[in-house]
Amino acid sequence: xxxxxxxxxxxxxxxxxxxxxxVLQVKQKFDNGEKFVFIDVREDHxxxxxxxxxxxxxxxxxxxxxxxxxISDKNSEIILYCGGGFRSALSAYNLQxxxxxxxxxxxGGIREWNDLGFPLNK
Numbered sequence: 001x002x003x004x005x006x007x008x009x010x011x012x013x014x015x016x017x018x019x020x021x022x023v024l025q026v027k028q029k030f031d032n033g034e035k036f037v038f039i040d041v042r043e044d045h046x047x048x049x050x051x052x053x054x055x056x057x058x059x060x061x062x063x064x065x066x067x068x069x070x071i072s073d074k075n076s077e078i079i080l081y082c083g084g085g086f087r088s089a090l091s092a093y094n095l096q097x098x099x100x101x102x103x104x105x106x107x108g109g110i111r112e113w114n115d116l117g118f119p120l121n122k
Contacts, residue, residue, distance in 0.1 A: 014093040019104040036077035081106040
């Protein structure tokens with residue numbers, strides 16, 4: 001998907017300030033049985049079409065409002081994903097600003113996850 005240049009600039013500004021993991025790194029965490037909270041920040045209609053198993057859904061539009069009700073421990077490991085890694089990068093930045101200390105964005109998002117043939121719930 002071609003993004004607006006100003007959106008791309010915004011995402012590029014926050015990327016050096018957050019932790020990003022590749023799809024393969026996240027899959028390895030699952031395969032190793034590591035414990036973390038996996039959050040899909042896409043819109044409801046995207047989640048309803050398909051999502052990655054073991055993910056919970058808190059859309060980007062309500063993430064900052066609802067995160068504390070879902071994850072009270074600000075040291076919990078949280079990995080966010082979206083379609084390609086742009087919205088999740090912005091969301092990771094916002095959670096860090098809210099005091100969450102162990103947040104990452106999955107670069108490549110669900111598109112790359114799907115392209116690699118990893119499982120999806122539909």
